[in-house]
Structure formats: C-alpha cells, structure tokens
Amino acid sequence: MAVVFKETKGLTDAKTHYCPGCTHGIVHRLVGEVLEELGVLGEAIGVAPVGCSVLAYKYFNCDVHQAAHGRAPAVATGIRRVHPDKVVFTYQGDGDLASIGAAEIVHAAARGEKFTTIFINNAIYGMTGGQMAPTTLVGQKATTAPLGRDPKKVGMPMRVSEMLATLDGAKFVERCTVHNPAGVRKTKTAIKKAFEMQMRGEGFGIVEILSTCPTNWGMTPVDSLKWLEENMIPYYPLGNIRTPEGGDK
Amino acid sequence: MSKVLMKGNEAVGAAAIKAGCKYFFGYPITPQNEIPEYMSKKLPEVGGEFVQAESEVAAINMVYGAAGCGARVMTSSSSPGMALKQEGISYLVGAELPAVLVNMMRGGPGLGGIQPAQSDYFMSVKGGGNGDYFMPVYAPASIQETVDLIQEAFDVADQYRTPVMVIADGMIGQMMEPVEFKDVTHRKLEEKTWATDGTKEERKPNVINSLFLDAQDLEDHILKLEEKYNLMAENECRWEEYKLEGAEIVIAAYGTTARIVKNAIDILEKDGIKVGLIRPITLWPFPDKAFDHIDSTTKTVLTVEMSRGQMIEDVRLALNGKLPTAFYGRTGGVIPTPAGVVEAVKKLVGGAK
Numbered sequence: 001m002a003v004v005f006k007e008t009k010g011l012t013d014a015k016t017h018y019c020p021g022c023t024h025g026i027v028h029r030l031v032g033e034v035l036e037e038l039g040v041l042g043e044a045i046g047v048a049p050v051g052c053s054v055l056a057y058k059y060f061n062c063d064v065h066q067a068a069h070g071r072a073p074a075v076a077t078g079i080r081r082v083h084p085d086k087v088v089f090t091y092q093g094d095g096d097l098a099s100i101g102a103a104e105i106v107h108a109a110a111r112g113e114k115f116t117t118i119f120i121n122n123a124i125y126g127m128t129g130g131q132m133a134p135t136t137l138v139g140q141k142a143t144t145a146p147l148g149r150d151p152k153k154v155g156m157p158m159r160v161s162e163m164l165a166t167l168d169g170a171k172f173v174e175r176c177t178v179h180n181p182a183g184v185r186k187t188k189t190a191i192k193k194a195f196e197m198q199m200r201g202e203g204f205g206i207v208e209i210l211s212t213c214p215t216n217w218g219m220t221p222v223d224s225l226k227w228l229e230e231n232m233i234p235y236y237p238l239g240n241i242r243t244p245e246g247g248d249k
Numbered sequence: 250m251s252k253v254l255m256k257g258n259e260a261v262g263a264a265a266i267k268a269g270c271k272y273f274f275g276y277p278i279t280p281q282n283e284i285p286e287y288m289s290k291k292l293p294e295v296g297g298e299f300v301q302a303e304s305e306v307a308a309i310n311m312v313y314g315a316a317g318c319g320a321r322v323m324t325s326s327s328s329p330g331m332a333l334k335q336e337g338i339s340y341l342v343g344a345e346l347p348a349v350l351v352n353m354m355r356g357g358p359g360l361g362g363i364q365p366a367q368s369d370y371f372m373s374v375k376g377g378g379n380g381d382y383f384m385p386v387y388a389p390a391s392i393q394e395t396v397d398l399i400q401e402a403f404d405v406a407d408q409y410r411t412p413v414m415v416i417a418d419g420m421i422g423q424m425m426e427p428v429e430f431k432d433v434t435h436r437k438l439e440e441k442t443w444a445t446d447g448t449k450e451e452r453k454p455n456v457i458n459s460l461f462l463d464a465q466d467l468e469d470h471i472l473k474l475e476e477k478y479n480l481m482a483e484n485e486c487r488w489e490e491y492k493l494e495g496a497e498i499v500i501a502a503y504g505t506t507a508r509i510v511k512n513a514i515d516i517l518e519k520d521g522i523k524v525g526l527i528r529p530i531t532l533w534p535f536p537d538k539a540f541d542h543i544d545s546t547t548k549t550v551l552t553v554e555m556s557r558g559q560m561i562e563d564v565r566l567a568l569n570g571k572l573p574t575a576f577y578g579r580t581g582g583v584i585p586t587p588a589g590v591v592e593a594v595k596k597l598v599g600g601a602k
Contacts, residue, residue: 012454042450047314057456063445065317065457068340071310074302078314078322079445081272081298086447104310107303 008032010041014058021214021221023178024052024120028059030178030188031091031118034195035062040087045079047072051093052126060091070101073108076115087199088115095125098134098160105164105206112169112203116194119160119206122213123232130216134158137231142216157235161208165241172197172205173242177233179212179225190240202244210236252427257392257417258283260428261351262291264399265323267430270349271297272322274311276304278330279363280419281353285325305330309337309350316346316412317457319444321403325351327419328369329360332377338412339378342474343459345443347406349399350414353422356582364582365418367504370559373416374533381471383478385413385485386532388503392426398530400433405485407438409477416532418555420505420584478534487530488539492518495546496525498594501564502553503529506585510553513590524594532560537567547572549597553590554578 010032018024035041044062048054050069057064067075072090080088097105097119105117124142125131132142132149135157139148149157165173172194176187187209194205210232212224219227255263261284265273273288289299302308308324315322326334331352341348352373356366371377373386385405389395395417402413445455461467489507492514493499502510507528514524525547527539543550550572552561558576565574577593579585 009450041448043447045318045445045447054460057454057458061448061454063448063455065314065445066344066460067313068310068336071306071313071337074307074310075314075317077300077307078272078274078311078316079318080314081300081311082315082318082320083446103303104307107307111300 008036010034010036010061011059012061016059017055018052019215021212021224022052023211026178026184027118027120027187027209027211028056030184030191031089032060034188034192035087038192038195038199040195040199044087044089045083047076047079047088047090049090049092049096051096053091053093053120054127056091070096070099071104072096073101073104073113073117077108077111077113080113080115087195089118089195090115091118092120093126094119094121094123094133094135098158106167109164109170109204109206110167112171114198114201114203116198117206118191119208120211121160121208121236122211123157124213124216126213126216135160137235159236161206161241164206169204170206170242171203171244174240175208175210175236175238177210177228177238179210179228197244252429254425254427255392256283256425257395257421257423258353259287260392260396261325261399262287263430264396265349265403266291266295268321268400268403270321270323270403271295272315272320273297273324274300274302274308274315274322275324275326276302276308276330278327280355280422281325281327281351283422284351305333306336309334312348313337313340313344313346316341316348317344317445319441319446323349323351325353327353328355328357328366331369332372335372335377338384339376339380339382340459341412342382342384343380344457345410345474346412346457347410348412349402349406350412351399352414352416354416354418356580362582363419365420365505365555365584366580366582367418367506367555368557368559368580369416370532370554370556373414374535374563382474383533384411385481385534387413387415388530388532389415389417389421390504390507390528392421392424393428395421396428396430397433404436404438408436409481411477416504418505482534485531486534486536486538488536489528489530490539490542491526491528492523493525493527493542494544496523496544497546498549498551498597499525499527499543499547500551500553500590501527501529501560503532503560506553506555509585509587510590512587513594516587516591517594522594522598529560535563535567540564540567543572549573549575551575551577551594551597553585553593555585556580
C-alpha cells in the first residue's frame with residue numbers, strides 16, 4: 001500500500017510543549033519536511049530563539065544553537081561565516097525578532113547574510129504571558145495593553161517583512177499564514193524557496209508566518225484561526241514581497 | 250625569531266592570528282580600534298573572516314555562533330563596549346564555549362573618558378553578566394606579555410571550554426614596544442566533538458545551549474562548571490613577585506600600574522625603604538598563594554590601582570586578616586606616577602612609626 005503520510009526525519013521524537021491550537025507545531029513540521037526533502041538535514045544548523053519556541057533545539061533533528069533573546073541573527077552570522085557551505089536558519093517569534101532583536105535582523109538582512117529566517121508572527125508575547133508585541137494589532141488587548149493597543153501612545157504595529165524588503169541584502173521576503181490548509185501548502189513552498197535561495201548563495205531570506213496564540217488571545221483554537229483571517233491578514237497582507245532577480249529558478 | 254616594534258593593539262591581532270584565530274567580530278570604540286582594523290586587513294589573508302557588527306551585543310553573539318562551530322574566535326572592545334558584551338559572555342560561559350575577549354580599559358562610569366584605567370576589574374572578575382560564573386582573566390603588563398598571554402588564552406579557552414578575557418588598558422593598546430612572536434607551548438587539546446558542523450545524519454544533533462528549565466538540572470550544570478573553576482584555580486594561577494624578601498611594605502598591583510610601581514620600588518630602595526611587589530597576572534583565578542610568600546618583615550600590604558580600589562577586595566580576602574591593607578589609586582584616566590606611589594609608601598611608613 002502506498003504511504004501517503006509519514007513522520008518527517010526533520011523532527012525528533014520529542015513531544016512539543018506548545019499549547020493546544022498553537023501553530024508552532026505546524027511550522028516546525030514544514031521546516032523539518034523541507035530540510036528533509038532538500039536532502040540537507042545533515043548539513044543544517046538552526047538557531048533557536050527565546051520565547052515560546054525556545055525549546056526548538058529539542059525538536060529539530062539537526063545541530064542547533066540556542067541564542068539570547070533577539071540575537072539569533074547575530075549567532076547565525078557567526079555560524080555562517082565559519083560554515084559557508086552549510087544550511088543555516090533562525091526560528092524567531094515577533095517579540096524576539098521585531099522588538100529586542102530588531103537591530104540584529106535588520107543588519108543581518110542588510111549585510112545579505114546567507115541564512116533563512118522563519119519568523120512567527122502571532123501578534124503577542126506568548127511565553128511571558130501575553131504582553132504587547134511590536135506586532136500587536138490596534139485595539140488588540142494584551143496584559144500590558146489592557147485597554148487594547150493605542151497607536152497614539154505606542155505607535156502602529158510593525159510590518160517587518162515590508163521593512164526588511166527595502167534592504168538590498170534581503171533577497172527573499174514572503175508573508176504566509178498557516179490558518180488553513182491552502183495557507184499551510186503555500187507556506188511550505190515559500191520556506192522551500194527561501195532555503196533553495198540560500199543554498200544558491202544569493203543572500204538573506206525571511207518567511208513571515210501569521211500564527212495563532214489561543215492561550216494569550218483568550219480564544220478557542222477555532223476562533224483563533226478565524227480571528228487571524230479576519231484581523232491579521234488585512235493588516236499583514238499575504239504574498240511574496242521580494243524574490244531574487246530572475247525569479248524563483 | 251627577531252623582535253619587531255609594534256603598537257599594542259596591532260600586536261594583539263597578530264598574536265591572535267598566530268594562535269590560529271580565524272574569526273573576529275567587533276565594533277569600534279576608542280582606544281582599541283587598531284585591533285579590528287588590523288583584523289579586517291589580516292584575517293582575509295589567512296582565510297578567515299572579519300565582520301564589523303552593528304553593536305557590541307551583536308558582536309559577542311557572532312562570537313557565540315562561531316565558537317559553537319568550534320572555530321577559534323576573538324572580539325575586543327573597551328569599557329562601555331565590554332559592558333554591552335556582558336550578556337553574551339554569560340551565555341558563552343553557560344554554553345561552555347571557548348573564545349578570547351580583549352578589553353582595553355578606559356575610565357568610567359558611563360561614557361567616562363578615553364584615557365587608560367583599570368576600573369573594569371569587578372565587571373571582569375566578578376561576573377558582569379547574569380548568573381553564577383567565572384572565567385579566566387589575564388592582565389598583562391607589557392606588549393610582549395600581552396602577545397604571549399593572547400596566544401596562550403586560546404589554548405586555555407579550548408582546554409576548559411570557556412571564554413577567556415585579557416584586560417589591559419589604553420596605555421598598552423596605544424604604546425609601541427619591541428615584541429617577539431614565540432611559539433607558546435601548545436596544550437594537549439581534545440577534539441571539539443561537541444561543535445556544530447552538521448550531523449551528516451550520522452550522529453545525534455549537537456546542541457549549543459545554556460537553558461535548563463528544571464532547577465535541579467541548572468544546579469547540576471552550575472556545579473559541573475564549578476568543578477572547572479576549581480581546576481583552573483588549582484592550575485592556572487599566575488603572578489610575578491619582585492623584591493618580597495625583607496620588604497617592609499608589599500604592594501599589590503597589576504598591568505601597567507605594576508610597571509609604574511616597580512619604578513617606585515627602585516626609587517624607595519635607594520632611600521632605604523624596602524618595598525616588594527606582588528603582580529597578579531591572572532586576576533581570576535586570583536593568585537591567593539602569592540600572599541603566603543610575604544616575608545615576616547612586612548607590616549602592610551598597599552594596593553595600587555588605576556581605579557578607586559577594586560582588586561583590594563581580593564587582596565584582603567587573600568590575606569584573610571593576616572596583615573592590614575592600604576590603598577593608593579588614581580582614576581578617571583589619570584595615570585599614577587612613581588612619585589605618587591613613593592609618597593603614598595612614605596606616608597604609610599611614617600604613619601606606621
């Protein structure tokens with residue numbers, strides 16, 4: 001009988017710690033599948049962040065560095081300079097990447113560092129308990145924005161992908177979602193393209209993935225998927241923002 | 250091998266490359282800029298890489314990445330920049346990663362100034378980053394010694410899987426002296442099987458990590474690190490003794506201050522006042538044993554520093570109440586003179602009578 005679905009070698013057997021309904025697990029699986037399908041699992045070196053996915057080093061079946069909050073792009077820069085022939089990626093949340101690590105991601109992109117960043121945008125700080133993130137939507141409640149995000153006081157949410165796409169070193173920039181099966185398939189394609197682009201040595205690539213946080217949003221998993229579709233996608237439009245010159249190849 | 254005349258900061262870079270350093274990540278700050286400038290020119294010539302990071306925070310984390318890959322890697326900075334690197338230093342110790350860190354100290358606090366100082370002693374030896382940790386800290390007193398210690402620091406770092414800090418000051422960084430690049434004895438070093446270079450799907454993944462969510466796991470890790478600290482304290486203490494025999498006063502001083510103190514000691518000897526010197530070369534592990542060598546003729550231990558008195562606390566701990574201590578120091582970038590030290594000793598001797 002033909003096998004239509006099986007475990008990916010890209011992930012270890014460890015059970016993940018993520019909350020029910022959280023989409024980190026889906027994205028982990030996509031990254032694992034892509035590394036396996038590209039045949040680079042044995043050449044991959046990942047960088048785990050601080051935040052909900054801090055334990056990613058236990059889940060990816062490849063060499064991993066755990067980095068300080070926001071510093072994953074700097075750590076990946078060090079790794080890439082030592083190993084120009086390996087496949088290097090960072091896996092970062094929005095608090096990690098867009099707030100404390102904003103300088104690191106901007107400058108890694110500006111230098112055109114040849115690694116791939118998987119950027120999980122769930123519009124909130126998850127692990128620390130639902131505080132406001134740079135990506136929290138206007139009016140969205142967070143423990144440090146109890147009345148909802150007020151742009152007069154804290155500014156508008158950051159569109160990281162659009163910002164990074166202005167930098168010449170950022171060669172592949174795409175925003176995806178994993179709130180429905182079509183989105184998951186498109187996200188996998190984007191992740192694969194970003195890694196392939198890295199392997200061709202073209203520069204920095206980032207895949208931003210709109211994700212849910214049922215626990216800190218205070219919603220059921222199903223309501224969270226709906227909320228993402230109705231609220232996040234209008235502000236964070238999906239699609240490819242930048243592809244290497246000459247197309248995807 | 251013949252001697253060459255070199256500026257201290259450039260000698261730091263040359264020594265690192267001789268020790269096999271292939272990667273340097275740094276950020277400009279006075280008075281150590283000749284180190285990154287030298288590395289930017291020379292590392293590509295030996296197949297290495299130089300990156301001018303966007304900040305000291307990024308630089309030390311690039312070091313973390315490269316060190317985790319098993320490479321020989323260095324960064325350098327000066328006081329306010331070194332303060333920014335403390336986060337990464339704590340992570341390097343926690344994840345047991347070897348790297349060499351150079352601090353050409355200037356005056357503080359805050360932005361301070363750009364003149365030589367020794368006011369980062371506490372930050373360097375007491376753990377400027379978070380958590381329970383120590384790492385070897387070397388304090389050379391000449392450019393030759395800086396070169397020798399930088400070369401050895403890479404071996405010590407690899408042997409114990411720890412960052413090693415070399416602290417000097419703007420004076421050593423900026424002055425020129427003749428130096429010889431000797432073959433410093435290489436230690437027996439184990440292969441870095443823990444480093445990340447891809448599993449090739451032939452081994453279990455290597456993980457570079459300092460996170461231990463279970464309290465017992467973290468305590469076990471810290472106690473394991475402590476075993477290394479104890480080994481280093483046993484085997485890596487270094488110091489120099491000068492004219493201790495029959496000394497009435499013993500001065501404790503390190504780095505360039507110790508050179509000034511030696512001049513003062515020679516002047517005082519001509520005046521009939523016998524003064525000795527203990528010059529710690531490792532500030533951590535602190536050479537407590539050196540203070541057991543103090544002669545019974547000694548009445549007081551005077552600590553001389555380019556700070557308001559930081560090492561004096563370790564001197565007091567080493568003496569453990571056996572002798573009274575006194576302090577003389579200049580700070581903020583003011584360099585003590587031999588005359589100033591002579592006066593401080595004379596005041597002390599006069600006061601003792």
